[in-house]
Amino acid sequence: xxxxxxxxxxxxxxxxxxxxxxxxxxxxxxxxxxxxxxxxxxxxxxxxxxxxxxxxxxxxxxxxxxxxxxxxxxxxxxxxxxxxxxxxxxxxxxxxxxxxxxxxxxxxxxxxxxxxxxxxxxxxxxxxxxxxxxxxxxxxxxxxxxxxxxxxxxxxxxxxxxxxxxxxxxxxxxxxxxxxxxxxxxxxxxxxxxxxxxxxxxxxxxxxxxxxxxxxxxxxxxxxxxxxxxxxxxxxxxxxxxxxxxxxxxxxxxxxxxxxxxxxxxxxxxxxxxxxxxxxxxxxxxx
Amino acid sequence: xxxxxxxxxxxxxxxxxxxxxxxxxxxxxxxxxxxxxxxxxxxxxxxxxxxxxxxxxxxxxxxxxxxxxxxxxxxxxxxxxxxxxxxxxxxxxxxxxxxxxxxxxxxxxxxxxxxxxxxxxxxxxxxxxxxxxxxxxxxxxxxxxxxxxxxxxxxxxxxxxxxxxxxxxxxxxxxxxxx
Numbered sequence: 001x002x003x004x005x006x007x008x009x010x011x012x013x014x015x016x017x018x019x020x021x022x023x024x025x026x027x028x029x030x031x032x033x034x035x036x037x038x039x040x041x042x043x044x045x046x047x048x049x050x051x052x053x054x055x056x057x058x059x060x061x062x063x064x065x066x067x068x069x070x071x072x073x074x075x076x077x078x079x080x081x082x083x084x085x086x087x088x089x090x091x092x093x094x095x096x097x098x099x100x101x102x103x104x105x106x107x108x109x110x111x112x113x114x115x116x117x118x119x120x121x122x123x124x125x126x127x128x129x130x131x132x133x134x135x136x137x138x139x140x141x142x143x144x145x146x147x148x149x150x151x152x153x154x155x156x157x158x159x160x161x162x163x164x165x166x167x168x169x170x171x172x173x174x175x176x177x178x179x180x181x182x183x184x185x186x187x188x189x190x191x192x193x194x195x196x197x198x199x200x201x202x203x204x205x206x207x208x209x210x211x212x213x214x215x216x217x218x219x220x221x222x223x224x225x226x227x228x229x230x231x232x233x234x235x236x237x238x239x240x241x242x243x244x245x246x247x248x249x250x251x252x253x254x255x256x257x258x259x260x261x262x263x264x265x266x267x268x269x270x271x272x273x274x275x276x277x278x279x280x281x282x283x284x285x286x287x
Numbered sequence: 288x289x290x291x292x293x294x295x296x297x298x299x300x301x302x303x304x305x306x307x308x309x310x311x312x313x314x315x316x317x318x319x320x321x322x323x324x325x326x327x328x329x330x331x332x333x334x335x336x337x338x339x340x341x342x343x344x345x346x347x348x349x350x351x352x353x354x355x356x357x358x359x360x361x362x363x364x365x366x367x368x369x370x371x372x373x374x375x376x377x378x379x380x381x382x383x384x385x386x387x388x389x390x391x392x393x394x395x396x397x398x399x400x401x402x403x404x405x406x407x408x409x410x411x412x413x414x415x416x417x418x419x420x421x422x423x424x425x426x427x428x429x430x431x432x433x434x435x436x437x438x439x440x441x442x443x444x445x446x447x448x449x450x451x452x453x454x455x456x457x458x459x460x461x462x463x464x465x466x
Binding site: 099102159162163166167171175178180188191195196197198199201204252254262267270271275 | 453
């Protein structure tokens, strides 16, 4: 882009109408020529200087890319922080930050693979491998690289080894012990207007006079009315109230109401039991 | 008894007070529990179900609230015991759909004003009604469930955070080295 603008600002046209295409190409050569072509054309000293200048430009270009990536990342982090402050979530913010960065890497790698999968492959296995190819000679490193390339934008064996080792260390020493050996309580509250009738028992000693009197009869009604104040519309459900003995000293009336539910807060379950007592204490007090 | 008892000097007086014959309303016990409990007697013995005194000659209103308890992870520990209690608790807390339901309740009592009408020592045919009214206190169910110490979603999120963190610091290192 820069060379195009430079040429457009010059007085000479890009392709002369009077010259050949080769002439036009040579005229544009200072702006478009590949470093390798210049290497063949010039003397060794000039080529060394050009190579150094090209390397410097590449370094500057790479630095600009890093700075641009950093800028995008920085903006993303601030957006995440702002979102977290406005809509607090259960996730920790550092998790969001690193997850965002990781997702960005995944997107970049997937895009890169779609565009030039063959180039990435040649970087690992092809004959024209880049500098540092000895790093991939180890089978374990190659496997790590293959797996890592699928998800992250870090084409470096040491980087992949750190990732996998830290992940395994976390899984083996942190996640799995916490999952299997350190359970915790989870508390929650739910609003529910329908509730099954609880088990309900009136319990007394077998020799209690009140309990003995209750053996006579019992009645159970379960009025359910749609509106709290309309006493005339009380349909009743039936419920049994059975007697059971638990050893010589314990007896109980049990409410057997498996199909009864409380649909509203004003539903009443009314249980009535005939009871009479010998009030010895009252009698002696009166005497 | 309106005296305020203080110190050891009044201990004997307190003991004597308890030995005095006094008027006492006849009472029974009430228990509210999950009806799926198979052995109520064992549940009472082990403290899973509590007994509460209620006046026998009265109308008692029970306002109850329910709470779910589920312990699939064996969070509740028992000391070495030869009783059946650990098994009673374990079976209860493994119930599902709904989980084991524990009930708490408040009682409001309206006693029969003329208790002599219920006294068979005065009239052998005397008979009164003990009434129990069950009503929901609040339509809210609190739930307590033992769960693994970490969820799988958190595990994967942490793994992603580790990988992202390594990449992040790797990027910083590359920026610094490229200068």
